[in-house]
Amino acid sequence: MNPNEAPRTRVRLRYSKAGRIRFTSHRDVARIWERSLRRTGLPVAQTEGFSPRAKLHFGLALATGYESDAEYLDVDFKRADIAVTDVLDALLSVLPDGIAATGAAVLAPGAMSLQQAVTSCDWDIELLGVTADDLARWVDRVCGATTLMVTRERKGRQITDDMAPQVRALEVGEPTSRGVRLLATLGTQPRAARPSELLAAFEPGYRPVLVRRTRQWIEQDGARLEPLEVGAAPAQRTMVGVQ
Amino acid sequence: MSELVLPLYFPKGRLVLMSLWPELELVLPEVSKPARYIGGEGGMAKPEHHPSKVSWLLAYPDTYEIGLPNQGLQILYEILNERDDAVAERAYAPWVDMEAEMRAAGLPLFSVDTHRRAADFDVLAFNLSAELVYTNVLNCIDLAGAPVRADLRGDGDLLIGAGGHCTYNPEPLADFVDFFVLGDGEEAVSEINTVVLDWKRAGKKSRQRVLRELAAVEGVYVPSLYDVVYDGPELVSITPRFADVPAVVEKRTVADLAAWPYPKHQLVPLTEVVHDRLNVEVFRGCTRGCRFCQAGMITRPVRERPAEQVRTMVADGLARSGYDEVALTSLSTADFSGIEEVVAATMDCGAGEVSVSLPSLRVDAFTVGLAAQIQRARRTGLTFAPEAGSWRMRRVINKLIDERDLYGAVESAFSQGWRRMKLYFLTGLPTETDVDTLAIGELARNCVELGKAHTKNPSVTVSLGGFVPKPFTPFQWFGQNTVAELQRKVFLLRDDIKRNRGVQMKWHDPKASLAEGIASRGDRRIGRVIEEVWRQGGTFQEWSEHFDYDRWTQAMDRHGLSVDWYVYRHRTEDEVLPWDHLSAGLHKDFLWQDWRDALNEVGLEDCRWTPCYDCGACTGYSIEHIVASAVPPAGGSQGTGQVPTDFLPPAAVAVRLSGVGTGT
Ligand code: SF4
Numbered sequence: 001m002n003p004n005e006a007p008r009t010r011v012r013l014r015y016s017k018a019g020r021i022r023f024t025s026h027r028d029v030a031r032i033w034e035r036s037l038r039r040t041g042l043p044v045a046q047t048e049g050f051s052p053r054a055k056l057h058f059g060l061a062l063a064t065g066y067e068s069d070a071e072y073l074d075v076d077f078k079r080a081d082i083a084v085t086d087v088l089d090a091l092l093s094v095l096p097d098g099i100a101a102t103g104a105a106v107l108a109p110g111a112m113s114l115q116q117a118v119t120s121c122d123w124d125i126e127l128l129g130v131t132a133d134d135l136a137r138w139v140d141r142v143c144g145a146t147t148l149m150v151t152r153e154r155k156g157r158q159i160t161d162d163m164a165p166q167v168r169a170l171e172v173g174e175p176t177s178r179g180v181r182l183l184a185t186l187g188t189q190p191r192a193a194r195p196s197e198l199l200a201a202f203e204p205g206y207r208p209v210l211v212r213r214t215r216q217w218i219e220q221d222g223a224r225l226e227p228l229e230v231g232a233a234p235a236q237r238t239m240v241g242v243q
Numbered sequence: 244m245s246e247l248v249l250p251l252y253f254p255k256g257r258l259v260l261m262s263l264w265p266e267l268e269l270v271l272p273e274v275s276k277p278a279r280y281i282g283g284e285g286g287m288a289k290p291e292h293h294p295s296k297v298s299w300l301l302a303y304p305d306t307y308e309i310g311l312p313n314q315g316l317q318i319l320y321e322i323l324n325e326r327d328d329a330v331a332e333r334a335y336a337p338w339v340d341m342e343a344e345m346r347a348a349g350l351p352l353f354s355v356d357t358h359r360r361a362a363d364f365d366v367l368a369f370n371l372s373a374e375l376v377y378t379n380v381l382n383c384i385d386l387a388g389a390p391v392r393a394d395l396r397g398d399g400d401l402l403i404g405a406g407g408h409c410t411y412n413p414e415p416l417a418d419f420v421d422f423f424v425l426g427d428g429e430e431a432v433s434e435i436n437t438v439v440l441d442w443k444r445a446g447k448k449s450r451q452r453v454l455r456e457l458a459a460v461e462g463v464y465v466p467s468l469y470d471v472v473y474d475g476p477e478l479v480s481i482t483p484r485f486a487d488v489p490a491v492v493e494k495r496t497v498a499d500l501a502a503w504p505y506p507k508h509q510l511v512p513l514t515e516v517v518h519d520r521l522n523v524e525v526f527r528g529c530t531r532g533c534r535f536c537q538a539g540m541i542t543r544p545v546r547e548r549p550a551e552q553v554r555t556m557v558a559d560g561l562a563r564s565g566y567d568e569v570a571l572t573s574l575s576t577a578d579f580s581g582i583e584e585v586v587a588a589t590m591d592c593g594a595g596e597v598s599v600s601l602p603s604l605r606v607d608a609f610t611v612g613l614a615a616q617i618q619r620a621r622r623t624g625l626t627f628a629p630e631a632g633s634w635r636m637r638r639v640i641n642k643l644i645d646e647r648d649l650y651g652a653v654e655s656a657f658s659q660g661w662r663r664m665k666l667y668f669l670t671g672l673p674t675e676t677d678v679d680t681l682a683i684g685e686l687a688r689n690c691v692e693l694g695k696a697h698t699k700n701p702s703v704t705v706s707l708g709g710f711v712p713k714p715f716t717p718f719q720w721f722g723q724n725t726v727a728e729l730q731r732k733v734f735l736l737r738d739d740i741k742r743n744r745g746v747q748m749k750w751h752d753p754k755a756s757l758a759e760g761i762a763s764r765g766d767r768r769i770g771r772v773i774e775e776v777w778r779q780g781g782t783f784q785e786w787s788e789h790f791d792y793d794r795w796t797q798a799m800d801r802h803g804l805s806v807d808w809y810v811y812r813h814r815t816e817d818e819v820l821p822w823d824h825l826s827a828g829l830h831k832d833f834l835w836q837d838w839r840d841a842l843n844e845v846g847l848e849d850c851r852w853t854p855c856y857d858c859g860a861c862t863g864y865s866i867e868h869i870v871a872s873a874v875p876p877a878g879g880s881q882g883t884g885q886v887p888t889d890f891l892p893p894a895a896v897a898v899r900l901s902g903v904g905t906g907t
Contacts, residue, residue: 020264021513023277028514035511035565052596065272094565096513097283209269 008045009082010111011075013091014103014228018067018212021098026061032096033073040090045076059114059216059227060121060192068213070121072114072227074107082106105228117230118188120168122215123195125182128207132172132180138203139170139182150201163201166193179209185217261292263350264358270344278514279307280341282333282355285511285564288324290332290356292363297439299323299331300354300364300387300401304371304379305785307335307355311510312518314572315407316370318505319432329436332356332364336379337386339783345386352386361387365443367401369420371409374762375755375785378777380405381419391774393421393467398450402439410464411494411541412714414481414821415762417466418770422457425464425825426494426541427527429503434460458488462495464825471767476808478766481824493826498866500527500546504556511564520568520600521560525553525585529574530850530868531605533630534641534841535669537713538574540834541827543860544868545851550585558592568598576601578851580872602626605644625656628667631675632682638844639674641837646686653690657697664703666690670732671710671724671756673841680732683707684739684746691745704747705740707733709756711763715827717837719820722813723760729753754792758784760810761795766821769809772798828860849875 017029024032034054037044046052055076062068075087084104091101111117127135142148148163166187173181186193199206218225271277292298301320303310310316316333323331332354337345345351352361361367367387369380384391389400396403405416406424413423424431438460442453458465468488472479483490497503509521526547529539548556557569569589573579582601590597605628629649631637637644656664668683687703694701709729712718724732730753740746761769775798776784776791783789799806814820816835823831833856837847850856851868852875861867 020268020281020283023271023281024513025278028278031515032513037565038567039562039565046596064277096285209272 009077009080010107010109011077011082011084011087012105012107012111012114012228013073013075013087013101015071015073015095015099015101016067016069017062017071017099018069019098021096022067023065025064026058029062029071029099030056030058032099036091036094036096037075039094040087042082042087042090043078045078057113060118060188062213063194063196063211066211066213069102070213070216070226072118072216074114103228111230114227117218117220118216118227119219120185120187120217121192121213122217123182123184123186124173124212124214125184125195125199125208126176126179126210126212127182127199128179128209130180130203130206132175135180135182135206136172138206139172142167142198142202143170148198148202150197152197161191163193163198167198188216261363262358263353263360266348266350267353267358270341270348270350273344274341275338276308276514279335279338280355281513282358283513284311286506286508287356287510288320288331290324290330290354292330292359295444296328296330297366297436297443298364299329299366299368299436300334300352300359300361301331302334302336302352302367302369302383304336304369304376304383305373305783306338307512307514308516310335310370311512311516312522313370313372314506314522314524315372315428317510318503319368319406319428321506321508322429322432323436326433326436328440329433332359334361334367334383336376336383336782339789342382342386342782351388352383362389362401365402365439366404368404368406371405371407371416373785374409374415374759375790377416377762377773378781378784380416381774381777382782384419391419391777393419396421396450398447400450402450402453404435408538408541411537411825411827412764412822413464413466413825414767415765415769415773417767418774421454421465421467423464423466424495425462425492425827427497428495429497429505431460431462431495435463455485455487461493464492466767469824473768476805478819478821480819481821491824491826493864494541494828496544496828496860496864496866497527497546499869500524500548501552501869504548504552507556507559509560509564511566518570520570521557521564521566522570522572523553523556523560524548524573525571525576525579526573528868529578531575531578532641532837532847532849534639534717534837535630535672535710535713536574537716540716540829542574543828543858544866546869547580547871550581550871553585554588554592557589561592561597567596568600570600570602572602575605577605578876580870582876625661625663626665626667627652629686630667630669631672631679632668632684632686633679635844636672636675636679636682638846639841640669640672641841641846643846649686650689650693653693657694657701660697662694662698662701664690665706666703667706667708669708669710670736671729673718673721674844675724675732677732677735680736681739684736684743687740687746688743691743694745700745702745702747704749705736707736707748707750709733709751709753711756711759713763714820714822715829715834717834717841719764719834720814720816720838723756723810724753725811726753726757729756752787752790755785755787755790757806757810758790758792758795761799761806764821765809768802768804771802772804775801826863828858828863830857830859830863833858851875 033056037054045055047055057074059072062071084106088101088104149160150163151158151160168187169185171183173183184195195211199208216227218227218230271280301316303313303316320331320333323329333356334352334354353359381391384403387401390396403421405420406428410423410425438456454465457463458468468484469481470484471481526545528542528545530543530545531539533539586599589599630642631640634645666687670680683705687705690703691701712721712723733750737748740748776794779794781791781794851870
């Protein structure tokens, strides 16, 4: 049989990244997943050609140093009868400390890629060098602004964007033992806004010591969905670890 | 979590946490590639420290990416952690940005396993694989919080050790390192551990005492126990100061590699490193006898790992690591007995596609069969090392591959689908003329021509290094080419090659070869130069962006040491060499004879498949080759009777073989 016609299953995995492994890059994490999946012995589909590689489709990159409760990855399997519980079980013993698979769902054919589909992320940002009161005033100011012009450099050119539409929500969270927390929801389309950009542009003195992505969202037909809830027709949905 | 961060708010000294992680965590967002410092590799030991154990910090004095894959370090790490009375962690040289952050925050050198301070260990042991890292060794000792000079360290300070190939001339680091280990470390490390443990149990009373006891361990050299006498620039003698300290320190050799199937749990890093794949050492030692090659000379004899054990290590390693590439490592892997079967078995043992890479391929053992095997899964780059362009030059260096072999190998590779290959050459070799240098270009062009029959755009990259003579080789007496001369040869070849499409050229900076030359054959006085280059900020000297030639030459001048004396002049037969009180098993008169033979363009066959000529490496230690196959690999021109008759004068061979065997 032509391998191109082999039955395929695309599984969306949710995983967390925390602890010292947060200092690995997006590329590093991709390699970690390739090796971990190989260790499971699961029938992951491969690309054709001289250097076959596992068919993995990653979502939004997480900046090096950030933690996350909500990273996603789509994996193509070369069999139709893949059970997500088996995938999650197999991953239990092969992922390194700090990365854990926390949910999975089979995607319906034709589901949008993560990069296209995700529209916003929730962030939990721990800051040093600022009091809760100052932070609250800063939040009021940012939320009250109609435009938030941010200049960044890309390929040697200065680009100025208005971040205001990207800042969906901003509030002060419970303090930690060493600092205060800022909770933010930032848009990801057409380009994912980073918490560090927001801070650097409007309060360079605020030093984030720990940034954590807590959720990713897909806005679809007025509803806000977790990426595992999207794609599979409800009748075929197979999820683990999702409320 | 809150417990971990508490110490930040405590006055200094009230509570010292074992792990520096809470502080490092604040620094890491500021540096490039922070994953270098996090540890957490697959296969990492779970170090449990205890007063009844000797704690080792095994350090590689270069970046994490370069150091992590080092097999020697990983082997010792496992052996020590398997012991009840030892615990080992690892450290790597922090990159310059990290060093700046660490110094600014008052953070010392730390382990990547549990982020412990270096000073909390008993021993800080370095792997020395290249001379240009010496300034990093000093920097790491300093970052560890210990005085860099051994004579300023007290009882409570770390013991500083070193192993690896560079220890065959440890003199340039003699003022900074407490003890060196010559040769294979598998057995020696446990014996050293026992000595240090006794000392630790007794309360680390006298540093002098533990050093004396270490000197009694075979293969261990304690430089502070030797007197060095000079007469002007000349070295007169290096002699032990005490009767119980050996006059000559002999290297250690593991007789049978099968007894040491390490690493059993090769570390799988979380971030990208060099040689990022499973590495399985298939044999140690090499007796091809290339005269420029220190590794070949000092690691004799050849000890093959049983093919069955190779297969097990590959299968286990792939399953454990998730790698899809395995390198079968040695100094010349195509020489491994039954290599084609082992490669075939290796490729079939993974769940999916596994590719095999064979570093250090000898062209005369690279056959169509082998080419076909390794290209089955994935085409990685192919590298051959003819080392010299002309047959005459290759006779001088005893790299006895004739053109037919090289072209045969290149043809095999192109016919099996490779389109690019890399050829390694040295320039600045003894007796080299411009004819020899230009022959490199000719050879590369011919390879491209061969490729055209198989592929549209064949590409050959010539990689050219400046030759640096090394201790315990026949070329240890040779005066290195000057920077100007190496530069001239590089440009000569570059201009010659420029005209040809399909041939690219890369070369090593001749100035860096000079610095390497200073350290490679320097005596103890060179320590001052290394210290000065380091004090001026000269770390990471093997990185071209940090290498500073002027610092080296100025430091030499300032200490009244002559580059000409140390590097450029030819040494004489009767002179005392800075490593004469050490032994790699090789008889000095064997090396001298081989040096004369080189100048006479006389070759020497591989003793693996021909009778022993008593170089000393086996005979001195009552060990022998462990080689499964009684015959050399197919296609070889060396040691196979296929060597062209014009270069092995019968008389010379007869003399060398007399009393040892019958010859061929
Ligand atoms: S002692 Fe003899 S057999 Fe052993 S490496 Fe030397 S020449 Fe070869």
